[in-house]
Amino acid sequence: MTALAELDEATLVSRARDRDPAAFELLVRRYQRRIYTLCLRMLNGASGDAEDLTQETFVTAWRRLPEIQNDAAFGGWLYRTATNKCLTVLQRRRPTVDLDDHHPPADVDSDPARTAGTSAAMSALSEALRQLPPQQRACWLLREVHGRSYQEIADLVGTTPTAVRGRIARARAELAEVMKPWR
The missing domain is CATH 1.10.1740.10 (RNA polymerase sigma factor, region 2, helix turn helix motif)
Structure with missing residues (x-):
């Protein structure tokens, strides 16, 4: 092996x-x-x-x-x-989401206020991702989390790179709007 x-x-x-x-x-x-x-x-x-x-x-x-x-x-x-x-x-x-399955990572500096803020921000991001249409969510995750190219994503979801760019742009705009309070 x-x-x-x-x-x-x-x-x-x-x-x-x-x-x-x-x-x-x-x-x-x-x-x-x-x-x-x-x-x-x-x-x-x-x-x-x-x-x-x-x-x-x-x-x-x-x-x-x-x-x-x-x-x-x-x-x-x-x-x-x-x-x-x-x-x-x-x-x-x-x-459906079982909230018990989501545990935010422990903050290394153990600052309760910071931990609470991080937890709230992650919850808001998770909720915002849930609200995205599945195709937008797929494109955003494949690009932002998994680092796939626009062409790869287009091939994966059966569309064009231009459509992928549009989906990702809309997803970014929606996520940015939701995440404004945490900037």
Whole structure:
């Protein structure tokens, strides 16, 4: 397994396509946290649903590995698969959020006023993200949190880079308006 860990992604994808479970396990380890985080944020903090969709994404990846034409494009394909699964869930129902699943990180300087302000700001941002239309939320998260390019996002959500820019601009404007009190 140690020798596999040093292989590049394209080689691991090729080996996983040949049904090497150790190679696929390494791919899962490399992407699992990022895909889970994307699903969690797209689904408004519904951790159980995010876990389920992350698992479904990797099950789909295992089944459909032979269809991937470009081994180096595996990461983008995973993001697209997870994004589409989340959008499908969001279109079927309006997700609910269990506030007990969201715990703000402890503030290292233990200043209660600062901790309360940070907690309030994060709650406001989470609520603002929940209010965005799913397509805007997906584009904003893929760009701002996951660092994807406009072209990648366009490919992931099935639109043009211009439409992605517009969605992100509208999302930024709405989020900036909501977050004015915390500036």
